[in-house]
Amino acid sequence: MIKRIGFALLGIAVCIAAGSPVSAQKRTVQPKQSAPVIAGKPIPNDPDVKTGKLPNGLTYYIRKNTEPKKRAELYLANRIGSLMENDDQQGLAHFTEHMAFNGTRDFPKNDIINYLQKAGVRFGADLNAYTGFDQTVYQLPIPTDSTEVFKTGFKILSNWAGRMTMDGEEIDRERGVIIEEDRQRGKNSQERISKQLLPVLLKDSRYATRIPIGKVDLLRTFTHDKIKNFYADWYRPDLQAVIAVGDFDVNEVEKLIIANFSDLKNPVKEKERIKYTLPDNKEPLVKIITDPEQQYNVAFAIYKHPASVTKTTADLRKNLMYNMINTMIAARFQEILQKGNAPFLFAQSTYEPFQGGMVAGMNAFQTVVAAKSGKDLETAITAAVAETERVAKYGFVQSELDVTKRNAEAGNEKKLREKDKTASSAFVQQYLGNFLTGSPMGSIDFSYAEMKRNLASITLAQVNALAKTLITPNNQILLIQAPEKEKANLPTPAALLAAFNNAGKNITPYIDDAVNKPLLAQIPTAGKVTAEKKFEDIGVTEWTLSNGIKVLLKPTDFKNDQIIFSSFGKGGTSLADRNDYQSADFSGIIPQSGVGDFNPSQLNKLLAGNTGRAGSYIDELYQGFTGSSSPKDMETAFKMVYAYATNPRKDTEIYNKNISDFKVSLENKDADPASVFADTVQAVLSSYNKRNMPTTMADLDKLSLDKAFAFYKDRFADLGEQNFVFVGNFDLATIKPLVETYIASLPALNKKQDFADIGANPPKGIVSKTVYKGLEDKASVQLYLHGDYDFTAGNNVQLEAVKSALENKILERLREKESGVYSPSVGLNVGKYPNAHYFFTISFSCATANVEKLIAAALDEVKNIKTNGATADDISKFKSEEHRQMELSLRNNGYWLGYLSNRLKYGDDLNLVLTSKQRVDAVSVESSKATARKYLDENNYIRLVLMPKK
Template identity: 70%
Template sequence: MNKKINILGFGLVAVMALNAPAYAQKKTIVAKKPTATVVKKMEGTIIPNDPDVKIGKLSNGLTYYIRKNAEPKNRAELYLATSIGSLMEDDDQQGLAHFTEHMAFNGTKDFPKNEMINYLQKAGVRFGADLNAYTGFNQTVYQLPIPTDSVLVFKNGFKILANWAGKVIMEGEEIDKERGVIIEEDRQRGKNLQERTSKQLLPLLLNGSRYENRIPIGKIDILQSFTHDKIRNFYKDWYRPNLQAVIAVGDFDVNEVEQLIKASFSELTNPANPRPRLKYDLPDNKEPLVKIITDPEQTHNVAMIMYKQRGVTTKTTADYKRSLMYSMINSMLGARLQEMLQKGDAPFIFAQSNYGPYQGGLVTGINAFQTVVASTSGATLQKAFEAGLAENERISKFGFVAAELEVAKKNILAGNEKQFKEKDKTPSSNFVQQYLNNFLNGTIIPSIDFRYEETQKAIAAISLAEVNALAKTLTTKENQILIIQAPEKDKAGLPTEAQLVASLKSAGSAVTAYVDNSLNKPLLDKKPTAGKILSETKIADIDATQLTLSNGIKVLLKKTDFKNDQIIFSSFSKGGTSLANDSEFKSAQMVGLIAQNGVGEFNPTQLNKLLAGNTGRGGTYIGDLYQGFSGSASPKDLETSFQMLYVYATNPRSDAEIFNKKISDIKVGMANKNADPESVFSDTTQAVLSSYHKRAMPFNLEDLDEVSLDKAFAFYKDRFADASEQTFVIVGAFDMATIKPLIETYIASLPSLNKKQDYIDAGIRAPKGKVSKTVYKGLEDKASVELFIHGDYEFNAENNVHLDALKAALEIKLLERLREKESGVYSPSISLSVEKYPSAHYYFNISFSCSPANVEKLIAASLDEVNKIKVSGVSADDISKFKSEEQRQIELNLRNNNYWLNYITNRLKNGEDLGQLLKDQQRLDGISAESTKAAAQKYLGEDNYIRLVLLPEKK
């Protein structure tokens, strides 16, 4: 069970919480030198660009990056980056940079109205999932993943980029229709605790700078009333080739792509008198800036300290070495805080420290060292805050110890080696992000070979003294920001601003040096007595091999070459928490905490240190109906992952201090969770969908009082006492001769009692008939809607593909109706879930947020679109889109290890034919208007219909 902590000050702050992912990412700024501490410049050599990327510039100033990369095959990632965003807006244009991004999809010279989206969907490109864009303070970025095996489609991809770059039409009617969509985007992402908090934080975090007055979503009154010329002028002024870049990475010929770029973009021109592209700063503060924010919907007491510093753009090998040192510091300090969190007397329930971009990159060029803590109450927040500050002071006074640095180095080297081994399997999207950052922020783009060699060299050269010296620079005397966020009801017990500043000056005065607690022994004292492989069977349909082991376990092996350095596995057998009796059920539901206690003699901290530099990981899970194992490793570390699954099964760790601390922390979150409207609505949805069955209700404080470590531990041990019915699926770059002995040693040796087990059907079912429930919770003018159409059915591949087709059609129609026609929502979501066990059932879920005034109208519109499909079936156009998208996804899936792991596991769980995918195309070909009409009438009836609505509290 996860704790949900609302921390707006850490990482992505209020602005990011309001606007991500559509708006704020990776900003660009050049600022004056701050008074904060600046790390002494190291000497180094300039890092060269990767020679495999072709970088050029057209005569009109447009930059391009081109790289051939065959992963995934027959695909390319095309991006248009413009180095302008909301900071370029005039006072009467606030929000129009983001509005312009929307308009790029609503009609261009060569693709009027929505023809661009329509064309791409027929080519198998999904709107939202593939085709997308975002706007930030300093940039607007358009992304277009596209197939390359169709010459025309690929060529038209560059035509689309060029249309975005300089040929958006901005029709008045389309502008006016889009106003409501953007206002609803603001409502969906905002109108909540985060927005209220951000309005108080922004003046502090952005401190009177232009950033404060140019939040990308803009001002609602301007969005509702601006005249058409304002947005047309913004596009004319700023969308110009000398501020743009085209990025193309994929499975294509580089020279051909260069010619396509030249042909598509050379005609674009810059204005005769271009407006200057100004750069903006964030001012310093000598005295601490302090803000205490309380809110009725805040669920946790949180305190944060930030030390702003000038960032150094990595250009040289010395800069790169320093960046590795910062990574080590973050890793080592994080490990210390996690170690503290495991103790029963830990002063906080959450703690994290990090050095990196200020507020997740809110203002490029400024970094910050940030520490955030959460406490059990307002009265204990100051103590928790001082404990976090004390850890910062501890590293400043005493630094880290050699053993900690060794762990950090090993982990960096392991990641470096893995990246190097996968260099020819690196996804194109990874390269795109590097080139995008280079264009927008001037960051380096070294080759994988150079990065590998430089990392090896730098890690070997980094000394403990260097790291500790750098750690001393993290906390500064100026540019400090202190923030508290707390529930309104805890206001009286919170520390004052003066007390916070006093804590900042005095905390950590009595700290002592850290003592390392590493356990110097192997995970296993000795290898288990190996079992045997009794039989081996080839499964030709999926090119796999099945082994039957002496303890009854079956292992299905699929060797692939999709990744050079990846092996993944999972297993299952029937049972799960369904077998827990009523007296132990609550404890069984928390059984996942047992694996978090560590294993054998190793607590979690000691285990992480033991595994430093080793990619092998393995563990256990217990779900509702199944229990099993899962893990991953590089081929060289596969034995470690198998050892871990063996020891988690045979020697789990019972640690009362860790277990009880986790339960105590969960209680803190649960005590306030009903203050959060989304939490209340989610709990209501869960309860209604399960017909209020006692075994499916959300956890509450009374349930936690029933949880017992002894019962949870006993249930865990019982579930893994007999592995004879486990079925393992292993996928990846293994060597058959190497893996078989490991399977015999660690899997064939798992305990076996040869019992016949099954799960127990508790009878948890969705309610039959029509159900309607409205929840009144929340302060803002915002509604959330969840509609479910569901029913029993015959679970098979043919029915499932028809359900998929109906879901895809609903996605298209509801986007067109609710967003484009009604302008009533930003992004309606349509999901489909199907299950075979314990009872075959399907669920269509339509969800969206909107104005409370529009709830009834939009629900009626949604059901109207459902009814149209029932009357006429899915249109030929939409069937074509569905088939294209499915075919493209199948192509990608067949080259993906995770897909194969899930595909094989699910077929085995459901007792289906493993060769089912061989008939995927045949089933797709069977989709027609008539077949979807019949399916819609069968599956989209309103006999079983659930309507759930969240409305603000009545006043």
């Protein structure tokens, strides 16, 4: 795959566009200031990572780490990407990455994928790769408890590094796959805007002409020698690194690297690897872009900054201050966004790597703002930029910095406490950064001590001095992206410049609105644990409380500093009045409004430095609570549960802002083909049930905050049938008084509650619907095979086996054989309530001309499995993957939280997990055939297709 270019902000799809310079108006800019220069010392490398270099120049990083146990992360990093391509090779760096999975010296054709799947490594989810402008990275998580498989992992890396076969037939077959990757990820408004954006945003640089996906015409026609030459020139040891982190012997791994990579050779005539960057621009670059399918009016103000690699303790200190600035500006925007009269839909300012780090040596201070309409955009821009000008002119206040420091301190302490439970993947990313960019490899202990020292010594004056340097008089880029229908309402380039230039006028200092009150006015009267039951085989204790609530507790040592919990009780929005359900469906606005006397931003300030968090929810069938905490802050999470249950907040301003924003999104929703198609899918799958139809303007007109608040209070008035599950690093004696004080005291009326069936069931029989929306040659296909279902653990596993086999066959047929898709997917969804039902889903995107052919091919594979069952190979892969994933799951708090909650919801035996291996082992070719015949029911078949406008 390729590293993507673009942004997604709170559901607003955003990409950036720039154009030719225009005349700059005079702008008042703060005199450029520099933050105080503090001498730093070099950051020492972590002594627990072993590094080295082979005689041929290949670098290696090796570290022993036992999280997760019996696993290793193996990476092959290459300091090459699309920037190294010749004009006639554009797209071939990425193409080369694809060819790594299509045949090497020791693994012909797809043997690498087949071998690893049989070892329990999943293609895509585990085994993967990506290509960027100046890097290509291959990742291989692999088990270490099989010596043969583990050793083979290094052979696979070395085959990628220098032993790809580049078979001509395989190259030609892969052309269609990559073209379909371009179609799947693009052929939309974002791509069209990007084509106007990138040549100018990256103006006068190599980046502008080396977008990693390349040129489709060239991908179709290049001769085989072009990609073979690219591979021979650039896949060479002096530009490569092997990274190995995991549960293994370091010295043995070093021997494996030496044995597998020492014979790789560099070219006789090595091509120079040139470093590229972006030129400065003295005058602002201004560009206004519209597109028929763009949904929102969005503006950007970007200030480019040269960046250097973090090398010293002074660099660490400066980076921390930048992070503090980002955090404090974000908090200010949150305060504005929760007001009913907020001048924008969304706003954000951050100092970060330019365009997500795609350009080496370049950072940017960027403000992005979304407005309700083109007419409002100038006001929104002015308001958003005014906030950054407020920071530049007046700085932050001490209370803001104190909050930020307390949160940073909490995160720093948590990282240290989790030191021995750090995932191998985290270390890999650190070493990957060191090889690719030269970033540091400091130890956790060193990083902890430096941050602790810096948090104690950084002053408000120092942070404010650094903040003043973010807005610069040059290297400015000003952009607008908007719906085409708004074209006449948008500001002109001159007006846009004027809005930015005048944004700082008449601003006043920031005033903190923190509330100095306790979260709870008084501690509730405690209840009692009245009964206890042990499930020794799975380490679970069940408590029954005096108010009727049931609590399951599973203490673990999987994480040192994590406790997570959730609860549920039957009911949810299914119990709303059939003629007045809209307000109930919108009752989620209540917990989003804060709690008690605290709006969301005030609550964040109150809880600064405290990791205890909890919230409430209402979905269609259940209502309850979720939360997490470090052991030391657990009481705060419990207090929040009690507060959300007994003292919810009704905030008219937040409600009005949400309704106003929702209306804007609905007004522009029909412009986006994917949104229109998603609405159609939702409507068809619910048989056009009015309770499950997409929200409309008419629905919003029926909403009432008072009714939403009343429904919320009703759902949490009787919590006697709640079921809580706690998982993590706690002991029963410590958590018991908290449970008795804050959970056993929750209100209970001793009523029997249940959810209702709202009748939103999928249609029976054969249904076909095609939506015609969009401008590009791109189709999206979703096929559903579904039906009623006997929901049991055994049946669920058999369905999963069929799904896994069908996924393999669909991938082989549609991608490898037909070369018609990039990443087809097969999904399985099974549910027990309100009616047990299952869905198999086959989905893919493709060229419009190939829709019928590929649907027929997909259904042909369905028929093959019904006739013959899954192959023995597919069954073997399924079993290996399931067993390997279960090994990881059993040491994961999140898995146990979900598992125990579901057993309670479904009325299952809590010990069901103990027999999971037997259920997986019971899968066979014959059982898969019987399951496929029963459940791949073509009599209940829904075909949904999105096609471009006729």
